[in-house]
Every structure is written in structure tokens, then in C-alpha cells.
Amino acid sequence: MARRRTLIRAGTTVEQMVRAVADLIVTGELRPGEKLDEVALAERYSVSRTPVREALGQLGAMGLVDRRPNRGAIVAIVGTERLASMFEGMAELEGICARLSAERMSPADRWSLDRDHQDSAGLVRQAAEEDYEQFNTEFHSRLYAGAANAHLQDLAVQTRSRLAPFRRAQFRLPGRLAKSWQEHDAIVTAILRGDGAGAGAAAKSHVSIVSAASAVFAADAAASGEDAALARYRMPSGL
Amino acid sequence: MARRRTLIRAGTTVEQMVRAVADLIVTGELRPGEKLDEVALAERYSVSRTPVREALGQLGAMGLVDRRPNRGAIVAIVGTERLASMFEGMAELEGICARLSAERMSPADRWSLDRDHQDSAGLVRQAAEEDYEQFNTEFHSRLYAGAANAHLQDLAVQTRSRLAPFRRAQFRLPGRLAKSWQEHDAIVTAILRGDGAGAGAAAKSHVSIVSAASAVFAADAAASGEDAALARYRMPSGL
């Protein structure tokens, strides 16, 4: 069976499985706490259990899934305490990256960052939440890259992946888009000035704000389901 | 075969293999670039290749080993560029942890940290390099824990593990012990004062100094062998 890999040529089966399952988790198709059945995944992707198991092991090492010996794997479910620590860590990491970006980015990268940031104002005006979210991810990725530090970039990306399941809905909160843009603006302005401390502080504050919203939301969603939590935010009068 | 695990009771075979191999790497028994033969490891620990493969996969996900498809696994060998980024990242992380420690540590933990730090002066006086190195690891671990942020603690420990193979000999450099103690002293003093910014700066600077020495040493050792590099440092007159 399986003459796949010589055709698709996207790395080994294990790598593909890691990407596939990580994608399911990060995009929210699989929710925290959901069971990851080895045979089910194996059948879904037409592979044997072995590569699935290896993939789950690696995802466990990354912290995306939680493996209990003899009791199967679930999408990692992090308590509010741990979640808070990850958000705080994310804020610190982004602060560092922004600071280093302000000090190290090439002029071309600064211009390009500013240009795209200015363009993103259009997305805010159109309330294009999906598109803005995509731009937002790209924007932050550029800050990580701008720090010119591969390891810090790794840590930031890794932390972001692990947080992804818990902040999926942040831009659906009312008014968040415009505020996010203003916060981005403070970061970009500081980077253009080469003001490391300013950029760091702005980025840290930006992420902290996102975190606060997401954390409350995530805790709520965990308790009562995402849509219920969202509905509550849309009607601030309270349930 | 293998009625081991029900007796030793140290988790699954895979977990044991992960710990065992990670240990071999972190302690330096296996040097960066060294080949990790699946059958050899399997025989060494009397298990089959499957758990060895899973363990190598997980260690790969952690960044401790480098797995090339169809070409085997080697102990991760990081270029000087990457190494520098890891040292810089370590300095930033330690800075954050020290700052948060200064703000959050309980009085009891502060006292205990100070007491053990003062005690370690004795190790410096006796030039007990091994013991001091052990204390040093413990000291830094307490800073990570003191930050009261599980995720940052993880990132710090993870980064330290990956750096371990490259700074094994730092305390064998002449005069390093005493300087290290003084740098620790600055950190402890700031923490006792509750001076977050001061503690952060002191820790960052401390790690940067260690990094600079280790980085030069590591680059040198990679080129000419560890002992040759060490000999060169012991005779600063130059080769």
C-alpha cells in the first residue's frame, strides 16, 4: 500500500502528519480537549498507525497535544493559569522582537513594513476581519524576523502556535480591529524612529491587550462553548 | 522480550529513551554532529527500533537532534550564527525571569536564594568547579521558577538544554568562577531590593558575558577539538 510519498513529495509521511494535525489544531478544527484517535487519523490520511504515533509524539514534544500513557492523546488543554503565563510570555517575546527590530531592521524592511501597515488601514475600514487577521499574523511574523535572531523567532512562533487555539475569535470582538491598528501604528512609528525601547513597550502593551481579551474569552469559551461566549461579548448588556 | 517497564516504572520506553538520549547529549557524552544509529541505540538499551525512532523524532521536535530523512539522525550541530542567536535569546529570557523574580518572589524564596548564594562563595574559594557549576545551574533554575510563569520557565529550560552542549567548559576558563559569583551577587542584591529593572539588566549582562566566552570557545572547539581549545584558553599567551 501507499505509493503516495514518491508522488506528493512533501517530506516523509511523519512530517506530513505533523503538519496536518498541527493544522487541524491551530485552525481550530480540533478543539482543546478533543481526543486524537490513532486509528481514526491513520484511516483519514490512509497511512498506518506508526507515522501517526510518531507525529503525535512530536506534537506532544512541542506541547500542542497532551499524551497520557496508555490513555491516548488529546489536543492540549491548558489551564487558565498556564494560559496566562503563555500570554505573558508572548508579550515579553514580542516586546523583545520589536525592540530588536527597531534596532536592526534594514531600511527596506522598515519601509515595506510601514507601507503594508498603512495599507491595512483599508481592511479596518472595510471591517474585513478575516483579511485583517491574516495581515495581523504576517505583521507579527515580520517583527519576529526583524529581530534577526533565529532562536527568538522560533520561540515566538512556537508560543504563537500554542496560543492559536485560544485566541481565534479575538477580532470578532467589537471595536477590536481599529484599536489593534492603532497599537500597530505605535509599534511601526517607534521602529521607523529606531526607538527600540519604545517599540518594545508598544509591542508588549499591544500583546497584553490582545491577551487580556483573549484570555477572558478563552476561559469563558472553555466553560460554555465558543459561540455562547462570543454572543455574550456581542451583547455587552450581559446575559 | 522486555519485562522491564513494569518493574522500573519510569514511564513508557519512549519516555525513557528520550530522557536517556537527551542526557547523553546534554552531558556531552555525545557531541554535536555525532551520528545517532537507531539499531545501536536500540541494542544499547535492549529495546526495539520503534521506541528509539519515536524518541529521536521527539528530540528532533525539541531541536536537540537533527533528523535528515533517510539519512539518519545526528546530535544537532548549530552554526555560529544560530548559536549566537540562542545565547542572545538566553540572555533576554534570563533578563525577563530575573526582573519578574525581583517583582514576584516570596520573601522566603528571596532569603533562601540569598543564603545559598552566599554559601556558594565557599565553592569559589575552594575552586570547586564541578560543585559550583552544579550550584550555578540550580541558581539559574530558581530565577526561572521565581518568575512565576510556567511558560517562560519552559522556554528558559528548553533554551538552556539546547545550549548545554556548547558551554560545558565555561567554568574551566581561568578566573571565571569569581567573576560569575560577583555577577550573581548583583542579581541577588537587586532581587532582594525588589528592583526588577536592575535584576533584569544584571542577569542579562551576566548571561551575555557567559555567552561571549562560551561562544568563542564553542566555535574554537568545533574547529579544533575541545581540549585544544581549552588549552589555548589556559595559556592566554597564545598558541
Add this chain to the structure above:
DNA sequence: GCGGCAGAATGTGCATACACTTGCACTAGC
């Protein structure tokens, strides 16, 4: 003599088979 190529040898990657653990349901006993 050197570069290149065919073939074998080595070793990795995946599939399958089997053993064991865990959880659940059913039954027996109190």
C-alpha cells in the same frame, strides 16, 4: 590515473502483528 557508473550493503521508513493496559459493563455478594 581519474572520473563516473552499476551493484551491493547499510540503514531508514512504513506497515503489520502481537502484548499489555485501561475502562466499562455485567454479575455476584452483602
Add this chain to the structure above:
DNA sequence: GCTAGTGCAAGTGTATGCACATTCTGCCGC
């Protein structure tokens, strides 16, 4: 009626086997 114990089913953990990718060796042509 409830609790404790046993047996079964489902699913995980490890071992083994086979196919294929890579690499090394030796041979041939230039």
C-alpha cells in the same frame, strides 16, 4: 439497592518484517 470484583472490548505500546533511499565500493571507460 449498592458496592466490589471479574471478564471483555477497545485502544495504546512495542516488536518485527519488508521495501526503498542512500551511500559506498569496485569496475569499466576515457
